Each structure stands twice: as structure tokens, then as C-alpha cells.
Amino acid sequence: MRVVIAEDLALLRDGLTRILDAYGFQVVEAVADGPSVLPALTRHRPDVAVLDVRLPPTFTDEGLQAALAARVEMPGLPILVLSQHVEQLYARELLADRRGGVGYLLKDRVSNVGQFIDAVRRVADGGMVMDPEVVSQLLARNAGADRLGELTAREREVLGQMAEGRSNAAIAGRLFVTEKAVSKHINNIFSKLGMPPSDDDNRRVLAVLAYLNG
Amino acid sequence: MSAVDSSVRAVVWQLVRPGAVAAVQGLAVALLSLTTNVALFVLSVVSLALIPAFGIGFALFPAVTVLVRLSVGLQRRLSRWSRAPIASPYQPVPAGASLGTWKRFRWVVSDAATWRDFAWLIPGAITGGACLLAFVLPFYGLEGVLLVPILLYAITDWYGYGVFWPMDNYLEAWLSMPQGWLIFGGGLAVPPWLVWLHFRFAGFFLAPTQAQELALRVRHLAATRADTIDSQAAELRRIERDLHDGAQARLVALRMSIGLAEELLADDPARAARLLSEAQEASGRALVELRDLVRGIYPPVLAERGLDGAVQALALTVTPPVDVDVDLPGSPPAAVESAAYFAVAELLTNVAKHSGAGRAWVSLVHRDAVLRVVVGDDGRGGASFDVDSGLAGVRRRLAAFDGTMTVTSPPGGPTVVTMELPCALSSRRISPSSGTG
Numbered sequence: 282m283r284v285v286i287a288e289d290l291a292l293l294r295d296g297l298t299r300i301l302d303a304y305g306f307q308v309v310e311a312v313a314d315g316p317s318v319l320p321a322l323t324r325h326r327p328d329v330a331v332l333d334v335r336l337p338p339t340f341t342d343e344g345l346q347a348a349l350a351a352r353v354e355m356p357g358l359p360i361l362v363l364s365q366h367v368e369q370l371y372a373r374e375l376l377a378d379r380r381g382g383v384g385y386l387l388k389d390r391v392s393n394v395g396q397f398i399d400a401v402r403r404v405a406d407g408g409m410v411m412d413p414e415v416v417s418q419l420l421a422r423n424a425g426a427d428r429l430g431e432l433t434a435r436e437r438e439v440l441g442q443m444a445e446g447r448s449n450a451a452i453a454g455r456l457f458v459t460e461k462a463v464s465k466h467i468n469n470i471f472s473k474l475g476m477p478p479s480d481d482d483n484r485r486v487l488a489v490l491a492y493l494n495g
Numbered sequence: 496m497s498a499v500d501s502s503v504r505a506v507v508w509q510l511v512r513p514g515a516v517a518a519v520q521g522l523a524v525a526l527l528s529l530t531t532n533v534a535l536f537v538l539s540v541v542s543l544a545l546i547p548a549f550g551i552g553f554a555l556f557p558a559v560t561v562l563v564r565l566s567v568g569l570q571r572r573l574s575r576w577s578r579a580p581i582a583s584p585y586q587p588v589p590a591g592a593s594l595g596t597w598k599r600f601r602w603v604v605s606d607a608a609t610w611r612d613f614a615w616l617i618p619g620a621i622t623g624g625a626c627l628l629a630f631v632l633p634f635y636g637l638e639g640v641l642l643v644p645i646l647l648y649a650i651t652d653w654y655g656y657g658v659f660w661p662m663d664n665y666l667e668a669w670l671s672m673p674q675g676w677l678i679f680g681g682g683l684a685v686p687p688w689l690v691w692l693h694f695r696f697a698g699f700f701l702a703p704t705q706a707q708e709l710a711l712r713v714r715h716l717a718a719t720r721a722d723t724i725d726s727q728a729a730e731l732r733r734i735e736r737d738l739h740d741g742a743q744a745r746l747v748a749l750r751m752s753i754g755l756a757e758e759l760l761a762d763d764p765a766r767a768a769r770l771l772s773e774a775q776e777a778s779g780r781a782l783v784e785l786r787d788l789v790r791g792i793y794p795p796v797l798a799e800r801g802l803d804g805a806v807q808a809l810a811l812t813v814t815p816p817v818d819v820d821v822d823l824p825g826s827p828p829a830a831v832e833s834a835a836y837f838a839v840a841e842l843l844t845n846v847a848k849h850s851g852a853g854r855a856w857v858s859l860v861h862r863d864a865v866l867r868v869v870v871g872d873d874g875r876g877g878a879s880f881d882v883d884s885g886l887a888g889v890r891r892r893l894a895a896f897d898g899t900m901t902v903t904s905p906p907g908g909p910t911v912v913t914m915e916l917p918c919a920l921s922s923r924r925i926s927p928s929s930g931t932g
Contacts (some may be wrong), residue, residue: 335799342799366786366795370808389782392775418812 282405285327286311287318287344288363289336297331297391304398315343322351322358329382329405334364334371345371352378361404363388372415381407384446387414403446410446417441431473439466514633514683520576521629521686524693527573528623531566536616539563554595557603560612561594567612567701570619570694574701577694584608584703586710608707615700622693629689632682639675644668723895726888737788745781749774793833802832806839806857813843813855815872820858825920827866831896835859835868835916838889838900842870842912845885850874850910861920868914876908889914 284306288294291313298308310321315336322330330351336343348360359382362375367387375383384404390412391397400410420441432440435456442452449467453460542559546552564585574581585608592599603609638644644656648668657674659667703711756770789795797805803821810817826832839857846855852874860867890900898916 335795340798345799364795366790368796368808369811370796370800370804373811389779392778 282306282328282402283309283325284401285309285318285321285325285330287313287315287321287330287332287336287347289313289333293333293388300391300394300397301331301401304394306401314338315347318344318347319350319354322347323354326355326358329359329361329401331361331363331401333388334362342371345374349374352380356380357382357407359404359407360384361386361401361410363391367412367415367418369415369418372411376409381409384410385415386410386412400446408446411444413441413445416444419444432470436466436470436473439463440470443467443470511683514686517576517686517690518630518633518682520573520690521626524570524573524623524690525625525627525630527566527569528620528626528693532616532620532623535559535563535566536613536620539613539616553597553600557599558594560603560609563609563612563616567615570697571701574694574697577691579691579695579698581694581698581702582708582711584611584701584707584711587714607704611700615697619693619697619700622696626686626689626693629686632685633679634682636675636677636679636682639671640679641675642672644671644675719894719897722891726891734788734792737784741784741788742781745777745784749777749781752777794836797832797836801826802835802859805832805836806859809836809840809843810857813847815846815852815855817843818854818856820856822858822860823866823920824861825922827861827916827918827920831866831916831918834892834896834898835866835914838893838914839868839870841885841889845878846870846872846874846910849878850876850908852908852910861918864917864919866916866918868916869911870914871909871911873909875906876904876910877906878902878904878910 282305284301286294286297286301286308288297288311294311294313298311301308309325309327312318312321313336315338318332318336330348332344332348334342334344336347345362348362351358351360356378357380360375361384362371363386364371365388367385372385375385382404384400386397386400390400403410420437438456439452442455447455449460449463453463456463538559539556542552542555544552545555568583571581571583586602586606589598589602592602639656644654644662645665645668648654648662648665653661654668655661656668656671657678659670662668662671752770752774756767756774759767759770794805796808800808803823806821807819810819827835843855843857846852850872852872855870855872857871858867858869860869886900886902893900893914893916896916896918898914900912900914902910902912904910
């Protein structure tokens with residue numbers, strides 16, 4: 282799998298490259314500033330891009346802007362955005378095109394190498410991965426909202442796992458229940474939120490997040 | 496017809512209103528100036544004259560000055576009527592200078608404002624007395640309009656009005672009506688000018704001189720600078736403590752775990768692995784603490800998106816739902832942005848905690864070189880912000896930028912907090928800080 286990386290700190294850039302290399306990814310280009318991101322993505326059309334939000338020269342949100350621009354130019358291009366902090370605002374912007382292949386994680390998550398690689402793979406496959414912190418903020422804030430209020434604690438838990446991008450099997454494993462129970466919970470969630478059930482993993486999570494984002 | 500009637504009435508009222516209001520204002524000014532000014536002038540002269548007499552004046556004059564300042568202060572407040580309000584020029588009373596002390600006397604006589612007030616008393620009584628015309632003229636005009644002079648002439652056979660004094664015949668009596676209209680019209684046009692003139696003239700004596708204005712400004716700056724330095728120092732101290740007890744301590748523990756794991760690697764690999772995974776966890780917690788700390792110092796989203804984006808991002812994280820309305824053609828200076836952001840954050844936290852509101856709104860508008868930030872909610876109102884130290888902190892922080900905060904929160908709501916920060920906008924923000932997101 283071919284990867285483009287954008288990260289300005291050499292230490293982290295090399296670390297990311299090493300980790301991805303070790304798991305059989307091929308890092309075709311690693312850029313260090315905002316203006317080089319889009320040309321690199323257009324040139325290589327990678328299977329997945331891993332971008333830092335804050336990049337030189339302005340040290341604002343150039344990486345995120347590049348990601349959004351790239352998704353306009355190359356719809357569906359899988360992009361995993363990394364940052365030292367997560368903002369719901371950014372999550373909403375990344376999800377706005379309602380296509381899959383989007384990830385948004387805190388940089389610390391890279392230290393759990395197995396999970397990080399898993400996230401990169403899921404994004405590359407067109408899935409969606411949101412940082413648990415984004416999800417928990419959303420759930421905490423919307424707990425009082427009318428329709429979410431009807432969910433049981435267990436269903437809310439399942440919703441959180443879904444938003445983080447996990448499959449039914451993975452959710453079942455984490456909550457120590459059967460897959461069948463999970464899909465029952467999910468159907469309940471859909472009916473309580475007034476959404477038609479769907480088998481498509483990615484679309485259902487996007488729908489949930491779109492609902493949560495109001 | 497009645498619609499036309501009422502619109503005619505509205506137009507007439509529009510024409511008459513400013514004159515009528517000013518006439519009443521003129522009466523108030525005249526009464527105040529004629530009575531108190533003259534009395535206070537006499538008191539001042541007497542108390543000054545008593546200074547050689549056993550020092551009675553030393554105690555008396557400062558006491559009279561208190562009265563003079565009260566009366567003149569009232570004039571300054573009324574000067575709002577003239578659209579050219581007069582500010583107060585006095586220096587604050589020094590410590591230990593209570594009435595009757597020598598220190599108080601020295602402070603009173605050495606303040607130029609004392610003598611300028613004194614010098615104004617008699618001229619002020621004259622211009623103030625002239626304001627009586629503002630009240631009398633329209634009524635005199637009205638007398639003519641309402642044919643009162645004709646009536647009185649008919650009854651008493653001797654009456655005068657306007658230029659005919661006394662009247663000789665009925666023609667002159669009837670001419671009192673057109674005269675009345677003229678006087679009434681003039682009587683409505685003149686009062687605003689009379690009141691304006693009085694206060695304009697008073698301004699020459701009662702407004703702070705340039706030197707006094709500078710002195711007041713310096714005092715204000717010194718106070719806000721001291722506040723700013725204090726709160727900066729307290730902030731640094733808090734950051735130091737957070738780092739020392741938090742991330743720094745965790746890193747020390749981390750190094751110990753890693754060091755121990757290194758020792759155990761050969762002999763007890765299972766325990767070494769456990770230590771390493773503990774170390775991993777500890778490093779995660781250290782990162783969380785650092786992230787929170789960074790957010791409290793300068794929120795990264797503020798650096799990345801400016802005030803506009805940062806407030807939008809903030810609004811997404813609080814309950815109740817917040818409508819954000821931004822009209823900023825550029826970026827305020829970073830320090831102002833930060834102060835405004837933390838103020839909004841504090842106020843929204845208050846809304847979430849205390850208001851019971853179902854909706855809140857934030858608006859950011861820059862106009863006439865002032866950034867106006869309004870935070871409102873439809874909650875239960877009745878908020879008292881005096882005792883709230885968080886709000887006091889916000890106020891202090893804003894004061895460092897000459898910013899102000901006003902709160903309206905009637906029982907039953909809505910609560911609206913308006914903050915105003917004078918500042919210029921720059922076209923495109925470029926953060927000079929380095930680092931990575």
C-alpha cells in the first residue's frame with residue numbers, strides 16, 4: 282500500500298515512516314510543509330495519506346486545509362489526519378463530504394502501533410476512524426438531546442464504538458457480547474434515531490455522526 | 496382619516512419634542528444653577544475668609560468643597576443632555592486625609608480643579624439662569640397663541656404683550672396672536688441651544704484639562720498594568736505548578752519504569768513487558784495533562800483558526816446549543832483574541848452551569864475600531880456577577896486592553912453580557928509561533 286506523509290518534525294516524520302515501513306506500507310513521499318502536500322498527493326495518488334494538521338509556513342491548519350482541498354480534487358482519497366488536539370469543528374469539516382476514507386486521530390494514538398496501523402488500513406479501505414475523544418465529547422454533549430436520551434447506556438456505548446469505526450465483530454469483542462447482540466443493539470439505535478437500517482458499515486457510522494453533528 | 500390625523504400628530508410631535516424636552520431641561524438647569532451656585536459661592540468666600548480666623552477656614556473650606564463637588568458633579572451628569580458630556584477631573588482622596596485634617600486642606604487647595612470649580616460658580620449661575628428663558632419663552636408664546644392677552648385687555652383695559660407695551664387698541668391686542676406664534680416657534684427652537692451653550696461654557700471650567708486628563712489616564716494605566724502583571728505572575732505560577740506536579744512528575748516515573756524494565760529485560764522479561772506497558776500508559780496520561788495545559792495557555796484552535804474559528808469550535812463543545820454570528824473583516828491582535836476567547840469560554844461555561852438556558856448566542860462584531868463581543872442566553876436571568884471571581888477575572892483581563900464588560904440579567908432572563916475591546920484588525924493572521932499540531 283502506498284502512503285504519503287506530511288509532518289514537519291523530522292523526529293515524528295521518521296518515526297511514522299519507520300512504523301509504516303515495518304508493517305509493509307510503502308512511503309512514497311514524506312513532505313514537511315503545507316504547500317507541498319497537495320502536489321505530492323496529486324503526483325502519487327496514494328492509497329492513503331497521513332497528514333499533520335499544523336504545518337509550516339503559517340503553523341495554522343494548513344494540513345487540514347490541504348486534506349479538504351485534496352478531497353475536493355480527488356473525491357474519496359483516503360486521508361488520516363493527525364493532531365496534538367482534536368476539535369469537533371475539524372471532524373465535522375472532514376466528514377462534510379459524507380464519503381468514507383477519513384480518519385482523525387490524536388497523535389498519541391500512534392504510540393499504540395497495532396491500533397494505529399489498524400486505523401490506517403481501515404481508512405485506506407474507505408472506512409472511517411474518529412478519535413475516541415471526539416466521540417466521547419459528542420456523546421457527552423448530546424446525551425441530553427431528545428432522541429439520544431432514549432438510548433440505553435449499552436446502546437450509547439455501542440454507538441460510541443461505531444463512531445470510532447469498529448465493525449460489529451470488533452464491538453462484540455470489546456464489550457464481551459455476541460455479534461448477534463451487537464447487531465440487535467445497532468438496529469435499536471437506528472430505529473430510535475429514526476434511520477433506515479443499512480448493512481454498509483461506513484455509511485451507517487457517517488449517518489450517526491452526521492446526526493450527532495446536528 | 497384618523498390614520499392621517501395620528502400621522503400628522505406624530506409629525507407635529509417630532510417637531511415640538513426636542514424643544515419641549517430642552518425647555519424642561521432648561522428649567523432644571525436654571526433651578527440648580529441659580530440656587531446652589533450662588534449659595535455655594537457665598538459659602539466658599541466665607542470659609543476662605545475665615546482661614547486667618549483661628550484656622551476655622553482650614554476645616555471649613557474642605558467641607559464646603561465637598562458640597563461644591565457634589566453640586567458640580569450633578570452638573571457634569573446633566574451635561575449628557577448637551578451631547579458633550581463633561582468628565583470628572585478630580586484626583587482621588589489620599590489615604591488619611593479625612594475632613595478637618597491639614598493634609599485634606601493641602602490636597603483640596605493644591606488641586607487646580609477646586610479653583611476652576613470655584614471660578615465657575617458665578618458665571619455658571621448666569622448661564623444657568625439664562626436657561627430659564629428656555630422654559631419661559633414657549634409659555635409666553637403660548638399665551639399669545641391662546642388669545643389670553645386679548646381677553647385680559649378686554650377685562651382690565653390695560654395689558655401689554657410682545658412689542659406693544661402697553662396696548663393702545665384692539666388691533667394691537669389682536670396682533671398678539673401672530674406674535675405669540677413667532678415667540679412660540681422661537682421658544683421651541685432656542686432651548687436646545689441654550690442648554691447646549693450652558694454646558695459648553697461649563698466645560699471650559701469643569702472638564703479635565705489636558706494635564707488632568709493625562710494624570711487620570713496614567714492612573715488608570717498604572718492600575719491596570721499592576722493588575723495585568725499580578726495576574727500574569729499568578730498564571731505563570733499556576734503553569735509551573737501544573738507542570739511540576741503533573742507532566743514532569745509523570746516523566747520521572749516513566750523513566751524509572753523504563754530503567755527498571757531495562758534491568759529486568761534479561762532475567763524477567765514478563766515483568767519487564769508489564770513495566771513497559773505501564774510506562775506507555777503513564778506517557779499517555781502525561782500527554783493528556785500537557786494538552787489540557789496548552790489549551791489553558793493558548794488554545795491551539797485559536798492559533799490555527801483565529802477568534803472566529805475558535806469560538807465556532809468552542810460553541811460545538813457546550814450545552815445548550817450556541818448560535819455564533821461573526822462579522823470580522825480581519826483578525827484582532829493575538830492578545831486581544833486570546834482575552835476575548837477566554838471571556839467567551841468563561842461566559843459559556845456559566846451559561847451551561849447556572850442559566851438553565853435552552854439556547855445561547857455569541858456575536859463577534861468589529862465596528863468603529865471596537866471589537867464587540869456579546870454572549871447571551873434565554874435562561875432564567877437574575878445572574879449576579881459581582882461575587883463571581885471568574886467574571887471578575889474576565890473583567891480584569893479585559894481592562895488590560897481598555898476593554899469593558901456590561902451585564903444585563905433581569906429576573907426571568909434573558910442574560911446578555913456585552914464586552915467591548917478597542918482594537919485594530921489586521922488583514923491576515925500569521926502566527927509566528929512554531930511547533931506542530
